[in-house]
Amino acid sequence: MTQTPSQTVGPYFAYGLSPQQYLYNHTSIASGNLRTSNTQGEPITIKGRVLDGQGNAIPDAMIEIWQADAKGQYNPTDSDFKGFGRFGTGTDPEAQFIFQTIKPASVDGQAPHITVVVFMRGLLTHAYTRLYFSDETAENQKDIVLSTVPEERKNTLIAQRQETPEGIVYQWDIVMQGEQETVFFDV
Amino acid sequence: MNHNQRDWEVHPPYLYPDYKSTVFRAPSKPLIPMKHTLSESTGPVYGQESVGKYDNDLTKNGIRNGEPLGERIVVSGRILDIDGRPIKNTLVEIWQANAAGRYIHKVDQHNAPLDPNFFGGGRCVTDENGRYTFMTIKPGAYPWGNHPNAWRPNHIHFSLFGSNITNRLVTQMYFPGDPLLQYDPIYQGVPEKARHLLVSQFDLSLTQPDFALGYNFDIVLRGHNATPFENQ
Ligand SMILES: [Fe+3]
Numbered sequence: 001m002t003q004t005p006s007q008t009v010g011p012y013f014a015y016g017l018s019p020q021q022y023l024y025n026h027t028s029i030a031s032g033n034l035r036t037s038n039t040q041g042e043p044i045t046i047k048g049r050v051l052d053g054q055g056n057a058i059p060d061a062m063i064e065i066w067q068a069d070a071k072g073q074y075n076p077t078d079s080d081f082k083g084f085g086r087f088g089t090g091t092d093p094e095a096q097f098i099f100q101t102i103k104p105a106s107v108d109g110q111a112p113h114i115t116v117v118v119f120m121r122g123l124l125t126h127a128y129t130r131l132y133f134s135d136e137t138a139e140n141q142k143d144i145v146l147s148t149v150p151e152e153r154k155n156t157l158i159a160q161r162q163e164t165p166e167g168i169v170y171q172w173d174i175v176m177q178g179e180q181e182t183v184f185f186d187v
Numbered sequence: 188m189n190h191n192q193r194d195w196e197v198h199p200p201y202l203y204p205d206y207k208s209t210v211f212r213a214p215s216k217p218l219i220p221m222k223h224t225l226s227e228s229t230g231p232v233y234g235q236e237s238v239g240k241y242d243n244d245l246t247k248n249g250i251r252n253g254e255p256l257g258e259r260i261v262v263s264g265r266i267l268d269i270d271g272r273p274i275k276n277t278l279v280e281i282w283q284a285n286a287a288g289r290y291i292h293k294v295d296q297h298n299a300p301l302d303p304n305f306f307g308g309g310r311c312v313t314d315e316n317g318r319y320t321f322m323t324i325k326p327g328a329y330p331w332g333n334h335p336n337a338w339r340p341n342h343i344h345f346s347l348f349g350s351n352i353t354n355r356l357v358t359q360m361y362f363p364g365d366p367l368l369q370y371d372p373i374y375q376g377v378p379e380k381a382r383h384l385l386v387s388q389f390d391l392s393l394t395q396p397d398f399a400l401g402y403n404f405d406i407v408l409r410g411h412n413a414t415p416f417e418n419q
Contacts (some may be wrong), residue, residue, distance in 0.1 A: 001271050003194045004384050004406045005377040007359040008206075010344060012292040016282025016308040017346060024291070026248075026308055029237045029278065053211035060294075066230060066352045074229035084231035090294075108225045115226050115352055122208025124199035124376045126357060128221075148219055177215045186193065186218035187227055187353050 006126065009119040011060045018062065018088050030064075032087035034101040039081045041070025041102030044168045046131065046159060049096050050089055050118065053177030057095040061120035062088045063174070065099055065131075067113075072105035103133065103168075111139035111146065118174060118184075128187040131172055134160045149183050156182045191223060191353065191410035197381035205372035207333050223353065230351035233278035235312050242310045245283075245323035249306030256302050257286025257324035259399035262360070262387065265317040266347060267407050273317025274354075274408060280310045280346040281321060288327030297329050322399065328367055340367035340374065349408035360404045361386045 009017075019026035035043060050061040065085045069076050074083060081102070089095045104112050114131040132140050140146055146154055159172035175182045201213035221227070241248040246255055262281075266274045284290050284307065287299040291307055305324060313319050328338050342359040349355065361368060363386055368374050374382060384407075393401025 001267060001269050001407045002381065002384060003197050003269065003409060004356065004358055005381045006198045006356060007344075007377075007385065008208075008373060009346075009357045010359075012290040012295060013282065013344065013346075015291055015306070016280060016344060019308060022293075024306075024308075026306065027239060029233055029280075029310070030231070053215070056211075058212070064355075066226070068226070074225065075232060082231060110224060110226070113226070117352065117355055119357055120212060122206070122210075122212035123201065124203060124206065124209065124373070125193075125201065126355065127201075127214060128353075130226075145221055145224070148221070176212050181214060181216050183216075184214050184218050185221040187221050187223070 006124060008121055008124050009062055009126075011121040013062055013119070014088050014090060018086055021088060021091055028086075030082070030084050030086040032085055032097070032099045034081065034083065034085045034099065036080060039079065039102055041105075042168065044101060044103050044170055045166065046099040046101065046114075046170045046172060047096050048159075048172040048174060049094065050120065050174045051176065057089070058120055058176075059090050059095040060088070061097070061118065062086065063097040064117040064119070065101070066115040066117070067101065068104040068107045070102055070105050072107045074107070106139065111136050111143035113143070113145075116174070127184045129174065129182055129184050130157055131170075132158045133170065134158050153183050156180060193409070196378060197384070199376035199378070203372065203376040206376055227353050228351050230348060230354065233312070233348065234276050237278060238310055238312055243319075243321050245305070245307065245309045245321065247322075248309060250304045253304050255285070255305035255324050257305075257327075259322065260325050261320065261322055261393045261395060261399050261401040262343065262404060263318060263320040263393050263401065264387075264404040264406060266313050266319065266349070267317055267405060268350070269407060269410055273313070273315070274349055275313055275315055275317055277313050277317075277350070278310060278348050279313065279319045280308075281323075281343050282308045283323065283326040283343040284329055286324050286327050288329035299327070299329070325362070333372060338367050338370070340365040340371050345406065347406060347408060354408040356406070356408055358406070359385060362402065363387065363389055
């Protein structure tokens with residue numbers, strides 16, 4: 001059989017895919033908050049913008065993340081940590097995506113990382129990338145996926161750890177085009 | 188082509204200048220090929236517990252003081268993998284304009300009426316045969332700013348998970364015989380041989396006599412049984 005072609009998420013996904021975040025009167029299956037006070041692991045916040053080829057922050061992108069838990073498990077059966085988050089860039093004044101999650105453990109001998117899926121108006125097919133952590137230098141150096149990325153582009157995948165009054169924040173922009181273009185994968 | 192990979196002969200390219208928003212948003216450097224690891228062969232699982240009572244009935248889930256206006260339709264189809272196997276218990280999310288071509292979204296400024304009894308968002312989970320079914324209102328066409336006198340054909344937006352994160356698909360379902368399809372750069376962005384896969388089929392067996400017309404729209408996702416080492 002032939003795969004069904006992809007189409008853009010368009011500008012009006014919010015009430016269908018993330019209604020609660022955008023204050024529509026409908027439940028959401030996922031949000032930017034992946035953890036509860038009971039979730040094991042180091043609580044972290046991931047923040048960033050999605051920048052277009054002219055350097056403008058994109059306010060109608062939707063970012064999804066998929067990650068392992070603090071034990072390195074996907075879809076753990078013994079916890080309420082789903083590992084999946086979804087956030088539109090249309091509610092933050094600076095068009096940021098913001099995820100409250102926990103830092104994942106290593107999986108399969110890979111460096112700790114998060115799978116990131118990018119959707120927006122103007123993107124006919126979604127894009128896959130990965131987020132790695134700036135404080136995992138040794139692990140990052142031997143990661144099998146990062147090692148396929150040209151040296152000068154690796155930095156586009158590494159979120160910068162910051163200690164702030166609100167806790168640990170990893171800052172990471174997604175750049176769609178140009179010199180600092182984020183590495184996207186053919187997954 | 189390994190069948191767990193995206194088939195670039197059917198998906199639209201990132202850069203398709205007739206669709207103007209692609210020009211500054213399309214990645215410009217080549218994608219880096221990635222062998223699937225456990226991170227790619229797993230994905231979120233949303234089952235029946237994520238679906239509310241009227242979530243699959245858009246003619247009911249937005250009612251405030253009456254019935255929504257427009258032509259009632261049944262939209263149903265099967266979610267299959269590349270080998271034709273049904274994908275069971277997988278979440279299907281949809282959103283669409285109302286019969287007048289207006290979205291409830293706050294930034295939709297199209298000068299067409301909102302329908303106080305129509306929300307336009309819904310979701311359901313496929314059954315044992317991979318089948319989903321929505322009851323809804325046929326969405327209207329709407330103008331957009333891509334080029335002078337640009338109109339989107341009637342369409343319903345679909346979002347699917349499938350069996351892992353690489354199966355993720357967001358697409359749009361169109362209606363047979365729509366004269367706007369030939370002018371729509373979003374539809375035309377799909378390679379020609381695959382465009383028909385986005386057009387639903389009128390299906391008399393799905394109609395509900397004296398109540399609603401029926402359209403069938405099957406969706407094929409990527410490989411079902413991706414395992415971490417299958418590609419290596
Ligand atoms: Fe639309």
